Amino acid sequence: MRIALLQLNPVICDFRRNAHRIAQAAEDAFAQGADICITPELAVMGYPPRDLLLNPKIIENSLHAVKWVAQRTANLGPLLLGAPMGCKGNEGFLANGAFLLNKGKIEACFGKTLLPSYDVFDEQRYFTAHESPGFFDFLGRRIGVTICEDIWNDKDFWEKRRYSVDPVQILADQGVDLILNMSASPFSLGKQKIRLAMLEALAIKYKVPLLFCNQVGGNDDLVFDGRSTAVNERGQITAAGMEFEEDVLIVDLESPERNHVQVHDYSRESETWKALVLGIRDYMAKSGFARALLGLSGGIDSALVAAAAATAAGPENVTGVLMPSKYSSPGSIDDSLELAASLGIRTMNIAIESLVKAYDHSLMPVFLRISKDVTEENIQARIRGNLLMALSNKFGWLVLATGNKSELALGYCTIYGDMCGGLAPLSDTPKTLVYSVARWLNRSEKEVIPRQIITKPPSAELSPGQKDRDTLPDYEVLDQILQMHIEQHLPAEEIIARGFDSDTVFAVISMVKKAEFKRRQSPPGIKITDQAFGTGWRMPLASICSVVTKK
């Protein structure tokens, strides 16, 4: 039997486009000899559709799209298609479903059993859980159907389980010969290794092959890495799809040597880079931007965003804007120009000194005899933000904000200033990772990012001789503390116990808390780590967080 995994990149609720793409991929797969096709989770809508699921008209359109795909593939062969479906006997409630289409009809329906409601997931907001997973018989095999989270609850694999039911065990007890998993499993660093280990463990435990069909593409803050995979009953990988791009992966169960096994690169740098490029590309394409612009400061963050944007959209579609002030070092300008030349992107130069003076002048009467402080630094950042937005408004280009996760965590950034933008690609990329991705980009002979941008000490250049290290702990230390605090949710005491300076730890945690209001108004970012400041980070603003207070 040959099963095709349609690893597709949907546009949220663009039913016409998604349905066409599914039909096209199915046609391709059947032409290659597939016996049956399966799509990722909710493939007809794209994942996550979020509150569009609450709109009855959209659910109606989704059902139309399912029927359209059924018609279009009627003469090809069976297709298991992910889409929301009504709950039997539960009028007005939805299940996260799968439709088995065959000969133009819906032959069977299946529903998701485990509904994730943590981090970026809100499935209990939208769906009613099925009590148990289902199966169907095809070409002499009993095939179990699971949807994403359904396979993520094995009691032996996980130290702590989230749910009491295990759909995989239920299916195994029912004697299935094969388990399909339709997923929209978002990327984060190292995630695929966990998926593979889990698939292997499940396959061996139940002596059953598993086929994981994943969505690919960027949808707002989430990037889906694809990497659809088949494992046999001994847990061995028998097929593996492309990473970070669409694929039609045909899994021949009898002759696995015929399958494609794509080699994936699991280095942090490669994964981050690919996620950034795909995240930018799809955010632009799916929200209708052909071009982007960003401020070039001569620093590492804007250099990496420029490089990723140039790769995502083509260098001819990216404009770097230099906005020097009297605090800008000559190096910053030269480095920016060298970067732009290296990437092949266009530049503009708008000096901000006259604008700074105009603000100084306008505010003089109210700021009389008050000494300068962070206010004047923020004014500069907001002038730059205003200029970038003006260019965006005038030319219809997307502004990319360039701040990294370490800055966003601490609030070392100006709201309405350098935080301006439609997308902030590095929001979940810590500063130390920004550096290592930049070095990795330069790994071959060609220097993509001029070396001095990587080697000079980071500076916001908002006051004379300013350096990040004057205000912040060393990034190597800082990023470790942030990782423990934000991703591992460790209390201060635990971080200190691991050998970090107590004052630094409390200062960092306190800064993180105080910057919550800035993050609330930040542009969407691209999730890279286990815990991003995006839809999966839901903190109150007006609160006193007792763990911050140093005893």
Next chain:
Amino acid sequence: MRIALLQLNPVICDFRRNAHRIAQAAEDAFAQGADICITPELAVMGYPPRDLLLNPKIIENSLHAVKWVAQRTANLGPLLLGAPMGCKGNEGFLANGAFLLNKGKIEACFGKTLLPSYDVFDEQRYFTAHESPGFFDFLGRRIGVTICEDIWNDKDFWEKRRYSVDPVQILADQGVDLILNMSASPFSLGKQKIRLAMLEALAIKYKVPLLFCNQVGGNDDLVFDGRSTAVNERGQITAAGMEFEEDVLIVDLESPERNHVQVHDYSRESETWKALVLGIRDYMAKSGFARALLGLSGGIDSALVAAAAATAAGPENVTGVLMPSKYSSPGSIDDSLELAASLGIRTMNIAIESLVKAYDHSLMPVFLRISKDVTEENIQARIRGNLLMALSNKFGWLVLATGNKSELALGYCTIYGDMCGGLAPLSDTPKTLVYSVARWLNRSEKEVIPRQIITKPPSAELSPGQKDRDTLPDYEVLDQILQMHIEQHLPAEEIIARGFDSDTVFAVISMVKKAEFKRRQSPPGIKITDQAFGTGWRMPLASICSVVTKK
């Protein structure tokens, strides 16, 4: 028996403060002859604590606070206290719980059965549901314990039920004499009428008195209106607490004539005004701002925000900033000054013309021979935003954004411009409601808001002679369409079928969709209606929403 409902205003996770306040209120209640006290839901943390619930250290601190309250009230009498608690036999999982404290000990625990996961609620993200509610025996009565949502699922009262279990029915079947409900039920227009009708229906159906103890106060975008209420077994109101302020409401079950029955004002204008004032006051107090500032444009929105802020924080703590341009009518300046005088707030005047010229000059080389458009309007709005933020940075005052819900829905506002601020009080107040609240404020002899601000046609004054009506449908029509689309989730066809112009409806819905990116970066607002653009509105950005397209 006398039961005290402690209608308190907590600060999220300020355990020391909340615990003290609970102990103090209990002391007060017992001194007045109460036999037992009950708090709102999660009273020790405040509601909603959101992702702070994921922090084990905070849960530990919450348990300490529970024990501290138990000690402090040991000699007073029993207290039923809302706080998260561990799940028995389910290590590492939490329940939304209630602790019965008596004589310094925890005598019993109860858990919430129905966990709302819709609109602003995310309880399945944090809690595991109890299978059924519990009760305790006290002074010869069997008392059932429910937590908020637990009483919102009656099959006769609601047309559509969300859950299959009904905790009230379970308790009634167990023969309870009385049902307590510990709530953190957020305000929206008309909500209390529904609560009362439901309490009445439940009491009559099960012939049992119900006591509803609600949280009060503003927490970010949510305002809790208090209005704790007791109904007897015939559904009659026997006690009612204050609205939008703290209260200790003692409910004497035998001698209800001794109870206080506060009269509430359910007019839309009164409810909106009180919610705005409390929302601003608590956001300021709970995030440490003594003072606020806002731009005064001479229009109705900034006038209402100024009036609410002056009431919330005291006029001496509010500064109105006039930032006229060459498009500002003389009336705008005079009206703003008259408003400031009427409210007793201070003003500052910073003309923006020189700044506008400075931007024009700086952008001239790149905008050469390109005609003026919305870009130039946005620049003005962003200059004003930058000035307000500069004052905020320099003086530590909170910027209040003044935009209303109708504008935010359509994107008739400038991101990083008039959308700048720590709080946008009117984000969920439609323009027509802004007008009616303003007229209501002027109902007594004293004209709080100068009449001409209410009567002149609304204008952004960003281009010569500009009026809102040049670009937007009439607000009376617009707000009806928006209400149907956003609050009632009606499809375009349905709205048109109700007699609205097809082109207008499609244009409005399309504008709503296109403005999603602005709303994603907007400051928190104050929820007034059934559906605000806050934590309960979770839309994708990069998507194509098929219902928008006109066929």
